[in-house]
Amino acid sequence: MSDVINTERAKKQALGPYGRVGKSLDELDDRLGVARAGRTFMDKIFPDHWSFMLGEIALYSFLILLVTGVFLTLYFIPSSAIVTYHGSYAPLDGQKMTQAFASTVNLSFAVRGGLLMRQMHHWACDIFVGAIVIHMARVFFTGAFRKPRELNWIVGSTLLILAIVNGFLGYSLPDDLVSGTGIRIAYSIILSVPLVGTYLAFWIFGGNFPGTIIIPRFFILHCLIVPLVIIGLVSAHLFLLVRQKHTQFPGNGRTEKNVVGSPMYPVFIAKTTGFLFIVGGITALLGAFAQVNPIWQFGPYDAARISYAVQPDWYMGFLDGALRIWPSWSFHGWGHTIPFEVLIPAVVLPGLIFNFVFVWPMIERKFTKDNEIHNLLDRPSNVPMRTAVGVTMLSFLGMLFIASSTDVLAKFFNVSLDTVLVAMRYLTVIVPILAFPITYRICHEIQTLHGGGRRKTPNVVARSAEGEYTATPSPRYVDDVPSHLEAAPVPTYIHEESEESGESGVRVVDR
Amino acid sequence: MTDEHRTPVSLSGLSSNDPRLQPAARNPELVERVISVCFIVGTLCLAGFGACYWIDAQPWKLGATLGGGLMFLGIGIVAWGKYLMPRGPFVEERHTLANSDADRQAFAAAIVERGGSVVQRRKLLGGLLGGGMGIFGVVVMFPLLRSLGPLPKRTLQHTDWRSGSYVVDQSGRRVEVGDLAVGSIETVFPEGTENSDRGQAVDQTVLIRVSNEAFTTMKGRETWAPHGYVAYSKVCTHLGCPVGLYEQELQLLVCPCHQSMFNVTNGAVPQFGPAPRPLPQLPLYVDSSGFLRSQSDYHQAVGPGFWERS
Ligand code: HEM
Ligand code: FES
Numbered sequence: 001m002s003d004v005i006n007t008e009r010a011k012k013q014a015l016g017p018y019g020r021v022g023k024s025l026d027e028l029d030d031r032l033g034v035a036r037a038g039r040t041f042m043d044k045i046f047p048d049h050w051s052f053m054l055g056e057i058a059l060y061s062f063l064i065l066l067v068t069g070v071f072l073t074l075y076f077i078p079s080s081a082i083v084t085y086h087g088s089y090a091p092l093d094g095q096k097m098t099q100a101f102a103s104t105v106n107l108s109f110a111v112r113g114g115l116l117m118r119q120m121h122h123w124a125c126d127i128f129v130g131a132i133v134i135h136m137a138r139v140f141f142t143g144a145f146r147k148p149r150e151l152n153w154i155v156g157s158t159l160l161i162l163a164i165v166n167g168f169l170g171y172s173l174p175d176d177l178v179s180g181t182g183i184r185i186a187y188s189i190i191l192s193v194p195l196v197g198t199y200l201a202f203w204i205f206g207g208n209f210p211g212t213i214i215i216p217r218f219f220i221l222h223c224l225i226v227p228l229v230i231i232g233l234v235s236a237h238l239f240l241l242v243r244q245k246h247t248q249f250p251g252n253g254r255t256e257k258n259v260v261g262s263p264m265y266p267v268f269i270a271k272t273t274g275f276l277f278i279v280g281g282i283t284a285l286l287g288a289f290a291q292v293n294p295i296w297q298f299g300p301y302d303a304a305r306i307s308y309a310v311q312p313d314w315y316m317g318f319l320d321g322a323l324r325i326w327p328s329w330s331f332h333g334w335g336h337t338i339p340f341e342v343l344i345p346a347v348v349l350p351g352l353i354f355n356f357v358f359v360w361p362m363i364e365r366k367f368t369k370d371n372e373i374h375n376l377l378d379r380p381s382n383v384p385m386r387t388a389v390g391v392t393m394l395s396f397l398g399m400l401f402i403a404s405s406t407d408v409l410a411k412f413f414n415v416s417l418d419t420v421l422v423a424m425r426y427l428t429v430i431v432p433i434l435a436f437p438i439t440y441r442i443c444h445e446i447q448t449l450h451g452g453g454r455r456k457t458p459n460v461v462a463r464s465a466e467g468e469y470t471a472t473p474s475p476r477y478v479d480d481v482p483s484h485l486e487a488a489p490v491p492t493y494i495h496e497e498s499e500e501s502g503e504s505g506v507r508v509v510d511r
Numbered sequence: 512m513t514d515e516h517r518t519p520v521s522l523s524g525l526s527s528n529d530p531r532l533q534p535a536a537r538n539p540e541l542v543e544r545v546i547s548v549c550f551i552v553g554t555l556c557l558a559g560f561g562a563c564y565w566i567d568a569q570p571w572k573l574g575a576t577l578g579g580g581l582m583f584l585g586i587g588i589v590a591w592g593k594y595l596m597p598r599g600p601f602v603e604e605r606h607t608l609a610n611s612d613a614d615r616q617a618f619a620a621a622i623v624e625r626g627g628s629v630v631q632r633r634k635l636l637g638g639l640l641g642g643g644m645g646i647f648g649v650v651v652m653f654p655l656l657r658s659l660g661p662l663p664k665r666t667l668q669h670t671d672w673r674s675g676s677y678v679v680d681q682s683g684r685r686v687e688v689g690d691l692a693v694g695s696i697e698t699v700f701p702e703g704t705e706n707s708d709r710g711q712a713v714d715q716t717v718l719i720r721v722s723n724e725a726f727t728t729m730k731g732r733e734t735w736a737p738h739g740y741v742a743y744s745k746v747c748t749h750l751g752c753p754v755g756l757y758e759q760e761l762q763l764l765v766c767p768c769h770q771s772m773f774n775v776t777n778g779a780v781p782q783f784g785p786a787p788r789p790l791p792q793l794p795l796y797v798d799s800s801g802f803l804r805s806q807s808d809y810h811q812a813v814g815p816g817f818w819e820r821s
Contacts, residue, residue, distance in 0.1 A: 045603040115570040116577070148608065181752055181768065184712075188750040188815040191667075198663040198817050206660035208667070209712050209751070213660075245605055252600065259603045262592075267599075270592030277585025281578045288574020303712035304681070304698050304745060306755040306767050323750070323785060324769045330787035330816055339816030341787045342750060375605060407770055417770055418783060487602035491525040494532065 042265040043490040047248035051142070054135035056272060060279040061128040062234065068121040069223065075111050077103040078173065078219035080212040089296055097175075097300035100215045104174035105296050120287035125167050127283065129315045132160050140360075140390050143378040144247045147371060150361040152240045155233055157357050162230050164315050169222035171293075171313055175215055180301025182312055184209060192342035210303060250376045253487050257375075263490040311404070321403030322349055325425050353397075384443035391439040396432040403428060531601065536594035543595065546587045553583030667819070668812045670714045670744075672793060676701035678718065678742070678803040686803045688738050691720040696757045698745060701805065713813065715745040715753060716793055717764065718803070719775055728792060729778035735794040740803060742793035743779045746814035747771060749786040764790070787816065 015023050029035040046052070079099040085092050087102070088109045097105075107114040136156060139145050145153035168186070172179045187209045190201040206213035245259055254260045262268050286292075299305075312320055322345035331338040356363075364386065365371065380387040402409075403424040410420045459471045525532055536542040557580035563572045609615075630637045678686045679702045691697060699718045704710025722739035736742075743764065747754050752768035757775075763782065764773040771784030779790035791813050794806035812820045 043603060045601055048599075112567050113564055113570070113573055116574045119570075120574070184752060185750045185768065191815055191817040194818045196818075198667060198819060202661060202663045203656060203659035208663075208709060210708055212708065244608065245603075253602070257605050259605060260600050262596075262599050263601050267592050267596045270596060271589050274585045274588030274590075274592060277581045277588060279585075281580070281582030281585055284574050284578030284581060286578075288571045288578055303708070304700075304715040304753050306753045320769075326785060328749075328771075328781065328785045328787040335821040336818055337816040337820040338818065339787065341785050342815065373607075407767075421770075421783075485531055485600060487600040488525060488529075488531055489523055489603070490601045491523055491529075491532075493524045494527050495524050 039492075041242075042263065044242065044264040044268075045246075045259040045261045045490070046264065046268045047246050047254075047259060047261040049249060051138045052246070053275065054131055054138055056275055057131035057279055058128060058135055059234065060276045061124045061131060061283065062230070063276070064124040064280055064283050065121060065128060066227070068117045068124060069227075071113075071117045072107065072121060073223055075103060075107045075114060076100070076173065076219075078216045080175070080210075080215050092296060092299070095300065098215065100173060100175040101295070101300040104176070108296060116284070116287050119290070119292050120283050121170075122292045123286040123290070124283050125170065126292075126314065127279070129160075129163050129167055132156075132163055133315075136160060137390065137394070141378075141380040141387055142247070142249075143374065143383060143386065145361050146374040147361075147365070148244055148373055149240070149247075152237060152244070153361055154358055155237045155240065157354065159230060159233050159237065161354060162226055162233070166222055166226040166230070167313055167315060169218045169226065172218050173215065173222060174293075174295045175301045176295035177298040177301050177305060178295075178311075180210070180303070181306060182316075183214065184303065189342055189346045192339040193347060194336075194338050194343070210301075245375070247375055247377050249379075254376065256373070258487075259375075260487045314401075317404040318397050318400040319346055319350060319404075321400035321405075321424075322346065324406055325400075325403045325421060325428060353393075356393075381443040381446035384440045387443050388436045388439040392432045392436045395435040396428065399424070399428040399431050531599055532597040534595045535598040539595055542590060546590050546595070549583045549587030549590070553580045553585075553587060556580030556583060663819070665819075667814075667817060668821075669808050670701075670813055671704045671710065672701045672714060672716075672805045672808045674805070674807045676805045678702075678716075678795070678805065679705055681705055686718065688740075688797050688801045688803065691718070691740070693720050693722060693739065694759050695720055698753075699742070713746070716742050717745045717754065717757070718742045719757065719764075721762070721776060726776075728776060732778070732792060732794070734796070735792060735806070737795055737797045737803075740795055740797075741775060742795050742805075743773070743775075743790040744793070744809060744813040745790075747786055748781070748788040748790060748813075748815060749784070751814045754790065 012019070016026070018025070025035065025038075077099045081099050082096055083099050083102050085095050085097055085102050085105065087093075087106055089105055092105060104118070107118055109115070139153065139156065168182070172183050187201055187205060190204065191197045193200060202208070204214075204217075205211050206217070246261075248254050248259055248261070252260065262271070311317075323342070326341060326345040328341045330341050367385075378386075380390075406417060406420045406424060409424075410417045413420070459473050461469060461471050463469050534542075556576050560573060560576035560580055562568075563576050610618075678699045680686060680697055680699055683702070683705050685702065686697065686699060697718045699716050700710050700714050704714050719741050720739050721736075721741050724739055725734070726736040726739045726741060727733050728736060728741060743754075745753050745755070747766040747768065749766065749769055749771050752766050754764045754766045754771075754773065756765040756767055757763075758765060758772075762775040764775055764779065765771070766773075766784070766786065769785050771786035772782045773779040773786070773790050774782050778792060781787070781789065788811075791809040791811045793809055795803055796806055798804050
């Protein structure tokens with residue numbers, strides 16, 4: 001009997017103080033030397049601020065896109081071959097359509113869980129692009145892109161472009177009437193490029209529009225090539241983030257030389273995993289209750305037919321709006337045409353906007369002559385110039401977005417299309433121009449406010465029986481990090497007060 | 512094991528009643544109970560999702576159970592991390608990423624002096640290799656571009672309408688002079704293309720009967736619209752959407768994409784919107800048996816603009 005106990009004890013002893021886990025880690029370390037890096041990684045500090053979750057939303061909606069997308073590929077058939085539909089959706093029975101469209105209708109009505117997966121995929125895409133844009137805005141307005149993080153700003157902007165492109169490609173795959181019209185417009189935009197436009201268009205579409213090869217090509221791009229590039233760039237983005245460490249807002253012992261917050265393990269892991277689940281949950285609920293892209297109502301694509309509600313996904317809105325309000329100036333002469341009415345709003349304008357975004361960190365450095373390393377974030381109101389530039393840009397894009405529904409606006413306000421068009425042309429110029437000084441002014445006003453940026457706690461005002469008023473500040477919010485405590489390095493071990501009282505907190509281990 | 516592994520390492524510790532290790536929650540027991548409920552409900556929802564899938568329930572039930580399950584688990588995990596784990600704050604030092612000047616110089620020297628001097632000394636080899644790589648870069652495009660698709664040639668300049676093409680509707684039926692009432696509109700194709708991709712995308716034409724007699728939309732087009740049949744390319748000159756809406760009272764063709772409007776009685780000149788050019792008009796005639804036919808192809812390229820469009 002005691003023998004058994006002794007061998008057990010001996011075994012435990014041989015394993016060392018951390019048991020089987022410790023032993024496995026030792027074996028791993030013998031081979032890869034991961035102990036130090038692993039420890040550093042688990043102690044990595046994440047600053048606590050809600051705005052740091054925006055990048056996480058983007059990341060998690062991308063994961064959801066991957067998972068739901070794989071499900072869709074199991075049923076979607078990327079083919080322009082014509083079939084006659086005889087499926088479970090009666091209104092389309094007997095209609096001729098491409099296999100791409102037929103298989104998407106099947107996914108929506110015949111495949112178990114198919115409609116949910118389609119709608120989740122679409123919603124996750126909208127959330128993905130939206131989260132990227134808002135994340136980018138937070139990086140911009142807080143100056144997180146400054147040295148040393150310019151490279152990550154460029155990686156991020158590239159990700160935004162790729163997300164938009166992949167969204168458009170995916171939107172086009174079902175080959176329905178609305179998305180087919182979108183492809184037609186994209187083809188015409190490519191055609192508009194001087195000198196090489198027709199060649200580019202023919203190379204991309206394998207000939208004249210529409211041809212039969214564009215759906216299979218978009219499929220490869222949408223499901224393989226672009227996602228691979230996105231995965232590569234997201235990895236680079238996160239690698240840079242870990243290497244350069246997070247930025248943080250100033251205050252409470254935070255300096256340029258440290259990071260204050262919660263450690264990766266276990267606190268951040270818990271919060272972020274939970275957050276992944278929440279993003280997944282919201283996407284699933286949207287997929288369940290908010291219909292999106294009901295292609296069976298639009299019908300199959302037919303180049304000679306058109307639906308009345310032609311509207312791209314929201315992130316393409318600014319392009320559509322620009323195309324609507326730009327005047328019909330076209331150049332024609334010497335046997336050539338330059339379609340400025342398309343070229344400028346749909347090629348030059350987005351080109352300028354994205355180039356401006358890419359080089360903004362260099363522009364700002366040029367003006368401020370600031371070549372220092374920055375790890376502490378700006379409060380937007382403290383940098384009125386940058387904030388005003390950002391608001392100007394956003395309001396410009398916002399006006400273009402609104403301009404993409406001139407027809408809806410005309411109907412809604414019951415005015416002529418002409419009025420709406422002229423109004424939108426003026427507003428697209430005037431609103432951003434006004435936004436600049438107004439934002440600048442507001443920033444200055446905020447700077448003079450007392451206690452700006454600090455979390456406020458309400459004062460409880462009470463009246464005594466004698467009619468005397470007293471104001472007592474209410475306790476701090478539960479989730480506020482206590483400001484009276486000094487930040488400590490993440491402890492490796494925690495000792496019980498009773499057994500090791502009075503120790504300084506450093507333990508020396510002989511290995 | 513190397514010696515380095517045996518050197519003592521100092522591990523920093525904190526006493527268990529250090530305030531930084533306390534949970535943020537004022538009432539941890541209550542929070543724990545709430546989280547347990549979240550986990551239980553979440554697990555039940557996810558089991559429900561499995562059951563719903565099994566019995567092939569409606570999509571919204573699948574989504575509600577899946578979404579609910581993920582939400583409850585997620586909220587529970589976040590609350591655990593936020594309220595029950597050490598509230599901190601904890602700190603980590605930042606180390607400057609920049610290396611010492613000596614390291615930087617060694618790196619730069621390796622590139623500029625060691626590598627650079629090798630190339631400097633063998634300019635000929637460098638040039639030859641550069642030329643070879645350049646040629647490789649160019650020829651590698653050949654198979655790629657050729658496989659991507661044909662060259663445009665002049666295919667964008669003309670359609671399949673020929674002199675004498677029969678005008679047919681979507682089902683392939685030839686249009687006769689008595690077929691349309693004044694004020695009605697029909698999408699038509701040159702016979703034989705009504706089911707082809709190219710026919711749909713390029714040849715599509717709107718046929719509108721604006722009156723009972725020959726109609727002149729513009730000077731020089733006196734014979735183009737016999738018996739009041741006017742035909743325009745249906746491909747919008749802005750971005751190629753089908754110009755599908757006909758406002759009969761105003762005699763306007765409207766493109767639903769960006770609301771370009773073309774005047775039907777006046778050579779389809781754009782009256783509103785971003786379209787830069789009129790829709791090309793197709794010259795028609797009525798043959799001896801009363802069928803509508805085209806005199807020729809369109810006189811200009813149809814659809815949106817492109818560089819080679821003359
Ligand atoms: C696929 C899209 C993207 C994903 C998944 C993503 C993800 C993330 C994550 C998880 C972080 C951590 C901190 C935070 O969320 O604020 C981060 C930081 C950062 N992101 Fe992104 N991001 C994306 C796009 C972008 C874009 C479009 C930009 C700007 C052009 C950008 C610029 C940055 C910068 C500069 C940081 C470091 C900020 C700091 O340390 O404070 N990212 N990103
Ligand atoms: S495509 Fe017709 S108005 Fe733009």
